[in-house]
Amino acid sequence: MKPIVLAVSGHDPTGGAGIQADIEAILSQGCHPCTLVTCLTSQDTHDVRKLYPQHPETLAAQWEVLWSDMPVQAVKIGLLGSAEIATRLGALLRQTPCETVILDPVLRAGGGTELADERLIEVLCEELLPLATVVTPNLQEARRLSGKELPHQCASWLLERGCRAVLITGGDEPTPLVYNTLYWKHHHKTFTWEKLPGGAHGSGCTLAASLAALLARGLELEEAARKAQQYTWNAIKYAFRPGRGKKIPDRFFWS
Numbered sequence: 499m500k501p502i503v504l505a506v507s508g509h510d511p512t513g514g515a516g517i518q519a520d521i522e523a524i525l526s527q528g529c530h531p532c533t534l535v536t537c538l539t540s541q542d543t544h545d546v547r548k549l550y551p552q553h554p555e556t557l558a559a560q561w562e563v564l565w566s567d568m569p570v571q572a573v574k575i576g577l578l579g580s581a582e583i584a585t586r587l588g589a590l591l592r593q594t595p596c597e598t599v600i601l602d603p604v605l606r607a608g609g610g611t612e613l614a615d616e617r618l619i620e621v622l623c624e625e626l627l628p629l630a631t632v633v634t635p636n637l638q639e640a641r642r643l644s645g646k647e648l649p650h651q652c653a654s655w656l657l658e659r660g661c662r663a664v665l666i667t668g669g670d671e672p673t674p675l676v677y678n679t680l681y682w683k684h685h686h687k688t689f690t691w692e693k694l695p696g697g698a699h700g701s702g703c704t705l706a707a708s709l710a711a712l713l714a715r716g717l718e719l720e721e722a723a724r725k726a727q728q729y730t731w732n733a734i735k736y737a738f739r740p741g742r743g744k745k746i747p748d749r750f751f752w753s
């Protein structure tokens with residue numbers, strides 16, 4: 499049977515990021531996506547305008563019904579929308595532990611809107627980081643969570659909070675190539691990619707969701723991280739522009 503990956507994230511009506519990005523990425527890696535929506539959003543391909551967080555008890559009720567029916571192999575956490583939702587999710591994950599938890603700490607939209615306040619950042623660090631198998635911040639998010647400057651300092655701080663691995667992405671950095679570094683135990687490995695012009699709305703969701711699916715299929719961490727990056731790079735290479743703002747990745751680029 500196909501492994502089941504549960505995406506817990508926000509809904510983006512443009513289809514570029516959030517739950518839809520997760521569904522597409524998980525499907526294209528051969529897993530079955532299940533979804534829990536943390537918040538609705540109004541946004542276009544330029545920026546997020548507003549978040550409408552779900553009530554934490556609604557999320558909890560959906561979680562409990564789903565988990566009593568299906569064996570979930572991996573959970574992917576994206577946009578949370580409120581500290582209350584994040585706190586409830588932490589409690590649910592402690593109650594029903596999952597072997598693979600990918601945490602994408604979404605703090606700010608590509609267009610600049612803040613998507614997490616200080617309380618949510620605190621809950622992310624204290625309640626969710628210790629439960630994460632891999633956390634996938636970009637360098638700016640890693641700096642904001644840790645208060646450190648250099649990538650390896652950020653990674654050490656995050657690993658000390660209890661997550662098993664950290665994948666810091668550098669796609670938004672002003673470097674000629676993209677450097678993404680995976681840190682685990684006392685190891686690290688840097689992956690280097692050609693920089694694609696313009697970037698794309700929903701790249702982070704694509705990476706984290708495909709990584710969750712590849713780990714659910716049983717790949718080792720380093721190989722899953724490499725394949726998820728390759729998949730995301732291809733999806734960005736074939737990105738298209740359905741609106742007036744940013745491009746969105748083509749997560750079925752081979753079709």
Ligand code: PLP
Pocket residue numbers: 507508509510515516517539541546576577604606607608609698699700701702703
């Ligand atoms: N909206 C939702 C629902 C998201 O999950 C995310 C990112 O994860 C965003 C918006 C922001 O996407 P981006 O930073 O790629 O523009």
